Amino acid sequence: MKTGTLIKILVLLLFLLIGCITVSRELFPSGVQAVPPPSEELTGSQTPLVIATGDMSGVYFPMGEAMADLFRKYNGKATGTQVTNASIQNTKLVSQKKAELGFSTVDALALPEMKKRKILALTGLYSNFIHIVTTKSNIRSLEDLRGKRVSIGTVGSGTKLMAERILKAANLASNEMDVSTLSFTQSADALRNGTIDVAFFSSGLPNPVISELASEMKISLVPIPKQVAESLHEEYEFYTLDEISGQTYTGLERTPTLAVKNVLFTYPDLPKQEAYKLVKTLYEHLPESQNAYPEAMEIHLSDATAGIPIDFHPGAKQFFKEIIH
Structure with missing residues (x-):
């Protein structure tokens, strides 16, 4: 086969391939x-x-x-x-x-x-349950979040909405913490490598990334106090006081929290x-x-x-x- 003919065939195949990729991207962005x-x-x-x-x-x-x-x-x-x-x-x-x-x-x-x-x-x-996950043994309550590095969920997420409301109900201002807006995956990785101390997750039970994290390292869940839960329920009736059972994740105890449908x-x-x-x-x-x-x-x-x-x-x-x- 002549070199010129071979080049023409290769160019034709390249155009066909690009066309297929373009159609695929148009149908499924x-x-x-x-x-x-x-x-x-x-x-x-x-x-x-x-x-x-x-x-x-x-x-x-x-x-x-x-x-x-x-x-x-x-x-x-x-x-x-x-x-x-x-x-x-x-x-x-x-x-x-x-x-x-x-x-x-x-x-x-x-x-x-x-x-x-x-x-x-x-x-x-x-229902989704709020998980406040930490790797630090000295973080046992919402009050302990002051001065800590905290991920509250991505912009546009229900996690961020609930996290901000919980922190406000607990009288915790954002400038009292080093706040970041990470996804579930990013939060889990940041907890693993120690670049954050706490991460909020609003999720059904069990959350896969928390299950994986609990199997790899020692973590704990920060409870939401009854008075904070009741305050939020009064202001937003769709929040209910619930709990994450001790059987949900490896090594974690029963934890009072908020649930939302x-x-x-x-x-x-x-x-x-x-x-x-x-x-x-x-x-x-x-x-x-x-x-x-x-x-x-x-x-x-x-x-x-x-x-x-x-x-x-x-x-x-x-x-x-x-x-x-």
């Missing part, structure tokens, strides 16, 4: 995990469904993956999950139709600015029948998710609509009305 299309025997809509989740080391991400599996398997829905900063960022993505579904804690959904965003609930889910939501323009099918699929096949992820064991149809500060999508309303009657 950065941060979205592409999911293989469903089998031909499924007759559902092939419009991609993107679920805005959270940090890959949190619970939102694997829960989103589990839901994506269900929707692909039973609804014939090409589905992907997008890694985000969680609650507040998810509401922005969904309201701007950059994602079809998203997870959020109810405290984030109750923020005044959320009234300006067009989002509707599909169902309530499990999670919600799966969408935008109003999602077709009613599609929203109905998504909620129906979630509950009809919930045992599959429960077998894969322990957090799904805390999703109960009986309290799916309780304590949600935003309106429900008409498709979700139809499903719950049928179940009630």
